[in-house]
Amino acid sequence: MLADYWLDALGWGGSALLVFSLLQQRVLRFRTLNLVAGLLLIVFNAILGVWPMVALNAVTSTINVLFILRLRRQRHDAATFEVIEVGLDDQYLRHVLDTHGEDMRKHQPAFPGRPGPGQEAFVVVKGDETVGVVVIEGEGDTAHICLDYVTPKYRDFTPGEFVWRRSDLLCGRGYKRVMTSPTIVAPYYDRIGFRPSGEVFVLELDQDEAAATQRSRAV
Template sequence: MKNLLDWLADHWVDALGWGGSALLVYSLLQQRVLRFRTLNLVAGGVLIAFNAILGVWPMVALNAVTSAINLWFILRLRRQRHDAASFEVIEVGLDDQYLRHVLDTHAGDIQQHQPTFAGRALPGQEAFVIAKGDETVGVVVVERDGEVARVRLDYVTPKYRDFTPGEFVWRRSDLLRSRGYRQVVTSPEIVSPYYDRIGFRAEGRSFVLDLDQPEGVAAGS
C-alpha cells in the first residue's frame, strides 16, 4: 500500500490521465444512454484537467466541447424521463406479430428481470408497447382480476433502463379506468421496482395504485 501511495505521489498526473482514459473507454461499453452520457462527461472532466496540467490546449478544447455536448444531452434526457409527450403508449393485440418479436428478441433479459413471465401475453391479459418516436422502449402486460390490473410484465429495454417508461401506462389512468380497472397491483417478482417513486404504495413485496385517486400518478424524482 505504501509503495502504491508513493508511486501515486510521484506520478499522480499520469494516474489522472490513465484514469480518465480508462473511464472514457468504460463509458463506451454502457448500453444505458443516460449512464453512458454521465460517465463520458465525468471522463471528459478528468481529461480536461489532465491536458490543462500538461498544457495540451487542443485536447482541452476537444474535451470541453464533448463535455458540453454530453451535458446538453444529459439535461435533455433528464427532462424527458417523466415527460408524457416524449413517450407514446400503444395498445397491441395479444397475437400481434411485433409484440411477439419484441418479447422474443429480449426474452433472456426479460427472464432476468421478471422470471415469472410466461414469455407470451396470454388470454385474459392486455399488452401495451411504449414507444419513443419509432423506437420501442418498453412493454407492459397486465392481467384482469375483477377490477384489479395485475402487472405480469413491465419491461424496459437496456438502453432506456435509467428511465421508467412503464409509468406512462399507470399515469394515463383513463386508459385503465375505461377498461373497468380500479386498481393496479404489481408482481412481487419484479426486480428493482420503481413504483414507490411514482405514486404506488407498498403492500408486502407488491405495490398498489388506486386508479380513482383524483391526482393520478405523481411524477417520480
C-alpha cells in the same frame, strides 16, 4: 514523484473511464460516464498545458451536459413516450418478446414469455423506437402487472409509468388500482406514486383525473 503518480493516475483513469463509457448500453449512463471522463481529462490536459485536448474535451463535455439535461427532462415527460395497445397475437409484440426474451427472464422470471388469455398488452414507444412492453391481467377492479419490461438502452428511464399515469387508459377498462408482481426484480414503483403493500406495490388510480382526460380527448 508523488505528484507524477497522481497525474498519471488522473490521465489513465480518465482514459479508462472514457473507454468504459463507450461500452454502456444505457443512453443516460453513457452520457454521464462520458461527461465525468471528459472532466477528468480536461484537468489532466490543463495541468500538462495540452490546450487542444482541453478544448476538445470541453466541447464534448458541453455536448454531454446538454444531452443529459434533455434526457432528464424527458424522463417523466408524457409527450416523449407514447403508449400503444396491441393484440396478444400481434406479430411485432411477438418479435419484441422473442428478441428480448432472455433479458426479460432475468428481470421478471415469472413471465412465461407470452401473454396469456384475458391479459392485455401495451408497447411503449419513443418515435419509431420500442422502449418497453407492459402486460397486465385484470382481476375485478385491479390490474395486475404481469410484465413491465424496459429495453437496455432506456433502463435508466421508467417508461412503464406512462401506462400507469394514463389513468383514463386503465380506468376506461374498469380498473381502480394497479398491483405489481412480487417477483419483479429491482422494482421502481415507489418512485412514481405506488405504495408498498407487503411484497407488492399498489397504485390507486385517480378516477376524477381519468374522467377529465376522457372528456378532453372527446372534445
